[in-house]
Amino acid sequence: MDILKIKETCLYVDDLERTKEFYHQKLGFGVIGEVKGRHVFFRAGASVLLCFVAAASKEGGTLPPHFGAGQLHLAFEVEKEQYQPWKQKVLNQGIAIEQEYDWGRGYLSFYFRDPDRHLLEIVMAGMWEK
Numbered sequence: 758m759d760i761l762k763i764k765e766t767c768l769y770v771d772d773l774e775r776t777k778e779f780y781h782q783k784l785g786f787g788v789i790g791e792v793k794g795r796h797v798f799f800r801a802g803a804s805v806l807l808c809f810v811a812a813a814s815k816e817g818g819t820l821p822p823h824f825g826a827g828q829l830h831l832a833f834e835v836e837k838e839q840y841q842p843w844k845q846k847v848l849n850q851g852i853a854i855e856q857e858y859d860w861g862r863g864y865l866s867f868y869f870r871d872p873d874r875h876l877l878e879i880v881m882a883g884m885w886e887k
Contacts, residue, residue, distance in 0.1 A: 765804060769811035769825045770873045773797050776808045779872050783850040801833060832866065832878035840865060843879045860884055 770776045777797050780786045786799035786806065795813040799806040815824035835843050847854060847869055855876075857867040866880035 763804065765807055766831055767807040767809060767823070767825070768829055768831070768871075768873070768875050769814070770808050770871075771810070772872070773808070773810060775872045780806065780808070783852065784846075806831075828870075828874045828876060830876040830878070832880045834880050834882050834884075837863075837881045837883070840879065840881050847879070 773791075773794070773796070777788065777791075780797075780799050781788050786801055788797060789800050789805065790796070790798035794810065796807060796809045799808070809823075811824055811826060815822055844854070844857075844867055847867075852869050855868045855870065857865060859865055864881045864884040866878050866884070868876055868878050871877055
């Protein structure tokens with residue numbers, strides 16, 4: 758019994774329209790679901806990024822309540838040849854890159870923030886492979 762992957766991850770946000778503009782308009786993630794005032798879901802490659810209004814998801818409903826706060830971190834993996842184009846895309850959208858890091862063995866990543874100050878990272882594919 759092996760876990761295949763993390764299928765989805767969740768961020769808690771304050772403003773869904775601002776979140777949608779950032780992830781959909783600026784980064785180009787497809788919107789796959791939305792409930793006004795509660796959540797917006799995005800396709801991120803083979804994964805799903807869930808963005809909930811924290812206060813709304815804390816109340817629960819059809820699904821168990823969940824909640825989080827603070828500046829969370831997640832990384833998006835791109836093919837090595839797409840690393841520089843992604844870096845340029847982020848810069849072209851007026852998004853500041855906080856740091857670029859050399860992980861050795863030819864792998865790089867860079868960090869930037871979303872409107873809720875979550876720390877996002879673009880990382881080259883293969884970095885964590887055996």
